[in-house]
Amino acid sequence: MxxxxxxxIATDDEExxxxxxxxxxxxxxxxxxxxxxxxxxxxxxxxKPGGGAQKRERWEDIKRSWDNVVxxxxxxxxxxxxxxxxxxxxxxxxxxxxxxxxxxxxxxxxILDLSSAMxxxxxxxxxxxxxxxxxxxxxxxxxxxxxxxxxxxxxxxDGLAVRISDLSGNPVDHIEAIGKLRLDxxxxxxxLQNALEMSRAALFHAPSHGxxxxxxxxxxxxxxxxxxxxxxxxxxxEDKIRVSVVGLSAQVAVCRxxxxxxxxxxxxxxGVALDDKHFRELLLDTTIPPVTRSxxxxxxxxxxxxxxxRMVEKTASLCACHSTLTKGGYLCSRCSTKVCALPMECPxxxxxLILSTHLARSYHHLFPLKNWVExxxxxxxKSTHCYACQIPFPHPPAKPEELSAPAKTAxxxxxxxxxxxxxxxxxxxxxxxxxxxxTLYNCPACQSxxxxxxxxNGARGRSDPMEVG
Amino acid sequence: xxxxxxxxxxxxSVDEKPSLLVLILDTNPYAWSTLSATLPLERxxxxxxxxxxxxxxxxxxxxxxxxxxxxxxxxxxxxxxxxTTTAAGGSGGSEDPFRDANKYRQFRLIEDQVQASFAELMxxxxxxxxxxxxxxxxxxxxxxxxGYVNRLVRVDDSGGVVGGKDGAVGEVTSMNARILVVSVSxxxxxxxxxxxxxxxxxxRKKIPIDICKVAxxxxxLQQASDTTRGIYMQLEHPESLLQYLMMCFIxxxxxxxxxxxxxxxxxxxxxxxxxxxNVVDIGFVCSIxxxxxxxxxxxxxxxxxxxxxxxxxxxxFGGKPAVVLTKKKKTKKLKQSKATSFSNxxxxxxxxxxxxx
Ligand SMILES: [Zn+2]
Ligand SMILES: [Zn+2]
Ligand SMILES: [Zn+2]
Ligand SMILES: [Zn+2]
Ligand SMILES: [Zn+2]
Ligand SMILES: [Zn+2]
Numbered sequence: 001m002x003x004x005x006x007x008x009i010a011t012d013d014e015e016x017x018x019x020x021x022x023x024x025x026x027x028x029x030x031x032x033x034x035x036x037x038x039x040x041x042x043x044x045x046x047x048k049p050g051g052g053a054q055k056r057e058r059w060e061d062i063k064r065s066w067d068n069v070v071x072x073x074x075x076x077x078x079x080x081x082x083x084x085x086x087x088x089x090x091x092x093x094x095x096x097x098x099x100x101x102x103x104x105x106x107x108x109x110x111i112l113d114l115s116s117a118m119x120x121x122x123x124x125x126x127x128x129x130x131x132x133x134x135x136x137x138x139x140x141x142x143x144x145x146x147x148x149x150x151x152x153x154x155x156x157x158d159g160l161a162v163r164i165s166d167l168s169g170n171p172v173d174h175i176e177a178i179g180k181l182r183l184d185x186x187x188x189x190x191x192l193q194n195a196l197e198m199s200r201a202a203l204f205h206a207p208s209h210g211x212x213x214x215x216x217x218x219x220x221x222x223x224x225x226x227x228x229x230x231x232x233x234x235x236x237x238e239d240k241i242r243v244s245v246v247g248l249s250a251q252v253a254v255c256r257x258x259x260x261x262x263x264x265x266x267x268x269x270x271g272v273a274l275d276d277k278h279f280r281e282l283l284l285d286t287t288i289p290p291v292t293r294s295x296x297x298x299x300x301x302x303x304x305x306x307x308x309x310r311m312v313e314k315t316a317s318l319c320a321c322h323s324t325l326t327k328g329g330y331l332c333s334r335c336s337t338k339v340c341a342l343p344m345e346c347p348x349x350x351x352x353l354i355l356s357t358h359l360a361r362s363y364h365h366l367f368p369l370k371n372w373v374e375x376x377x378x379x380x381x382k383s384t385h386c387y388a389c390q391i392p393f394p395h396p397p398a399k400p401e402e403l404s405a406p407a408k409t410a411x412x413x414x415x416x417x418x419x420x421x422x423x424x425x426x427x428x429x430x431x432x433x434x435x436x437x438x439t440l441y442n443c444p445a446c447q448s449x450x451x452x453x454x455x456x457n458g459a460r461g462r463s464d465p466m467e468v469g
Numbered sequence: 470x471x472x473x474x475x476x477x478x479x480x481x482s483v484d485e486k487p488s489l490l491v492l493i494l495d496t497n498p499y500a501w502s503t504l505s506a507t508l509p510l511e512r513x514x515x516x517x518x519x520x521x522x523x524x525x526x527x528x529x530x531x532x533x534x535x536x537x538x539x540x541x542x543x544x545x546x547x548x549x550x551x552x553t554t555t556a557a558g559g560s561g562g563s564e565d566p567f568r569d570a571n572k573y574r575q576f577r578l579i580e581d582q583v584q585a586s587f588a589e590l591m592x593x594x595x596x597x598x599x600x601x602x603x604x605x606x607x608x609x610x611x612x613x614x615x616g617y618v619n620r621l622v623r624v625d626d627s628g629g630v631v632g633g634k635d636g637a638v639g640e641v642t643s644m645n646a647r648i649l650v651v652s653v654s655x656x657x658x659x660x661x662x663x664x665x666x667x668x669x670x671x672x673r674k675k676i677p678i679d680i681c682k683v684a685x686x687x688x689x690l691q692q693a694s695d696t697t698r699g700i701y702m703q704l705e706h707p708e709s710l711l712q713y714l715m716m717c718f719i720x721x722x723x724x725x726x727x728x729x730x731x732x733x734x735x736x737x738x739x740x741x742x743x744x745x746x747n748v749v750d751i752g753f754v755c756s757i758x759x760x761x762x763x764x765x766x767x768x769x770x771x772x773x774x775x776x777x778x779x780x781x782x783x784x785x786f787g788g789k790p791a792v793v794l795t796k797k798k799k800t801k802k803l804k805q806s807k808a809t810s811f812s813n814x815x816x817x818x819x820x821x822x823x824x825x826x
Contacts, residue, residue: 101757101774104756104757104759105756209756209779210756300755300756300757300771300776300777300778300779301756301778301779301780302753302754302755302756302762302765302766302769302771302778302779302780303753303754303755303756304751304752304753304754305751305752305753305754305761306750306751306752307738307739307740307749307750307751307752308738308750309735309736309737309738309739309750310735310736310738311735312735330738333750333751334751351751355738356692356738356739356740356741356761357665357668357692357696357738359740359754359759359761360661360662360665360666360669361665361669362759363662363665363666363759364666366758366759367662384550385550386616387613388612388613388616388617389616389617389619389620389621390545390548390550390617390620391620392550429620431619431620431623432616432619432620435615435616435619435670436612436616439615439619439670439673439674440612440615440616440666440667440670441666441670442608442612442663442666442667443612444543444609444612444613444615444616445609446609447543447606447608447609447612447660447663448542448543448544448606448608448609448610448612448613449541449542449543449606449609450541450542450606
């Protein structure tokens with residue numbers, strides 16, 4: 001079993017320098033069978049994760065995508081393919097929609113592995129370039145989802161932590177800084193401890209009402225640390241910093257412990273990418289604001305914020321943030337200092353300046369749209385078309401035994417292709433279901449009719465109390 | 470003439486995409502009645518129909534949809550699904566819309582159906598519903614528009630395929646879609662969150678929302694066109710609605726890149742507080758639910774999420790004079806201590822000097 005990993009160990013041994021190598025058991029894939037690493041790992045870590053003796057190995061269990069495709073009644077595959085697609089969409093969609101308290105104001109450090117392990121070509125073109133590209137996507141999506149949050153980027157290379165960009169709210173700075181790394185390449189061994197200590201220092205001044213988070217992209221299977229990393233983990237727990245890791249090669253025990261301990265026992269934040277699509281998914285999942293687990297995690301406080309309006313001047317004047325000449329910008333609501341972009345802290349008086357649209361962008365995280373339910377044939381006759389996009393629905397079948405079929409098919413789709421909003425009971429097609437839950441976050445039908453005893457739309461979601469998850 | 474190479478021209482027009490226009494007409498009778506002297510709703514509708522015809526005339530592949538944002542409901546005026554038969558029969562009486570040789574069939578279809586469903590909408594509106602009905606279901610209308618655009622832009626519409634799910638198989642037939650809102654009523658504060666959600670959805674799908682503001686004023690629609698890079702136009706002379714529509718709103722998104730579209734320069738980004746719906750430029754924000762308050766809520770308990778809030782951080786912000794005072798004191802003290810130390814030093818230096826002198 002360990003034979004396949006020989007080549008990794010060979011490179012590992014070369015890198016053992018003055019530092020301790022904290023490398024423990026690992027196993028490939030997120031939840032597969034154990035493939036315990038080489039001799040060093042075995043001597044150090046006795047407890048292998050997951051006994052995989054009786055289970056079939058992951059690679060033995062081949063999933064053939066064509067097994068699921070069955071010819072339809074008319075002899076063509078189109079209906080089956082459409083059904084599979086619909087099932088896929090539906091599966092992706094069904095999420096827990098209880099309104100949870102989330103940390104909307106985030107302070108996050110993204111740590112990129114810039115070690116020699118990133119020069120592997122198992123991700124195209126290389127792990128290094130791909131992770132840089134996805135890091136840029138991450139930055140964009142992070143600020144899209146968390147407009148009033150802060151981000152900083154660090155790198156791990158040559159056993160050192162390298163500062164790539166400081167904690168700030170401006171996506172352009174981060175993307176530029178990450179872009180500059182493209183000319184470079186991965187070197188040396190990574191040091192988790194150094195990087196984590198540096199993030200701890202960077203997050204030290206983050207206010208208590210915000211979250212403190214670290215996201216690590218980790219390609220190597222080792223960490224070359226100057227001291228005891230377990231102590232660093234304890235410090236992280238004390239500082240209420242949550243760490244999530246996206247692994248690129250295999251699970252590393254120390255990362256698992258790191259995630260588990262800093263996330264109150266939740267290991268779900270440690271994922272190992274199976275392919276590049278999965279890598280992107282794992283990384284971008286961390287842009288969703290984290291659930292507040294206990295009232296202690298983040299203090300609630302009242303913040304004073306300014307909502308400046310944009311103005312255009314006849315003559316150019318200097319902005320306070322970059323000292324460049326601009327025609328127009330935003331004036332601080334308190335001291336009328338001109339800044340050129342929002343959100344920003346007023347350079348003169350320190351007031352947080354944001355657009356009200358920035359706040360509104362986060363509301364859908366706090367008040368999610370409830371999942372829609374499948375409609376049985378019996379209830380299907382009341383609609384002939386999708387409420388939102390006007391696409392015609394299939395007619396109910398003539399046979400009575402088909403009419404009494406359960407609403408949910410084996411693949412999880414609706415038997416009548418209709419999905420109903422639980423509040424207004426209008427019917428929608430699967431595409432609108434996906435669109436409304438993933439992009440719009442409203443029910444168009446609920447918004448376009450006034451129920452009796454009208455509740456204000458703005459306060460509807462807000463009336464139910466939020467749970468602390 | 471043979472030397473003229475027409476193929477270049479032909480190949481250019483190949484990548485021209487058809488465009489989809491979704492027009493949202495705010496049909497709040499209350500708001501239109503204030504405009505009855507200059508632009509009655511019927512005349513506005515006639516202008517809009519001409520505008521739609523112009524849009525359709527550009528290309529046979531162009532599509533339109535018309536949605537009414539009424540006082541208590543939002544619904545499609547075109548294309549309608551439920552009342553296709555009544556639309557054809559109810560409007561022109563016995564006349565078959567397909568038989569009129571003097572009119573382009575597509576124009577005729579749209580006109581008849583819009584007018585019929587509009588009449589239906591007005592017929593269903595009872596006087597009792599209109600009592601104090603100042604608002605309009607803009608959030609719902611935007612939601613319908615976006616849902617419709619979402620389907621048409623993605624699904625191949627060759628011959629009006631019924632089984633739309635087949636079309637969704639990776640079929641990317643992008644049309645240039647845009648949404649035009651002809652708005653007359655003002656207040657949208659009640660629908661703040663859903664309207665904002667619609668705006669962000671449009672932004673993500675790169676669908677511009679154009680605003681033709683005939684009367685009234687809403688901050689949110691201004692923000693909508695600004696966020697989605699649409700055109701915002703506040704009409705000075707509502708009676709010439711058609712002129713405005715033709716001059717400002719006819720170019721589609723592809724054409725706009727070559728033009729300088731009219732837009733607003735000053736955008737009001739102030740927020741409305743959740744407690745009194747006042748528009749504020751400095752507000753207090755709950756860090757848990759992001760509710761905006763104009764003054765710190767009573768007992769420091771957020772009224773929307775019932776969280777006890779820590780207002781100690783505000784001390785640094787709010788108490789301006791106090792901050793200045795403590796600073797002064799500190800500097801004074803420092804100065805004093807410096808001065809005393811200096812004098813001590815001076816005396817110290819002088820003391821050794823004194824015996825010398
Ligand atoms: Zn600036
Ligand atoms: Zn200021
Ligand atoms: Zn639909
Ligand atoms: Zn609904
Ligand atoms: Zn207020
Ligand atoms: Zn709150």
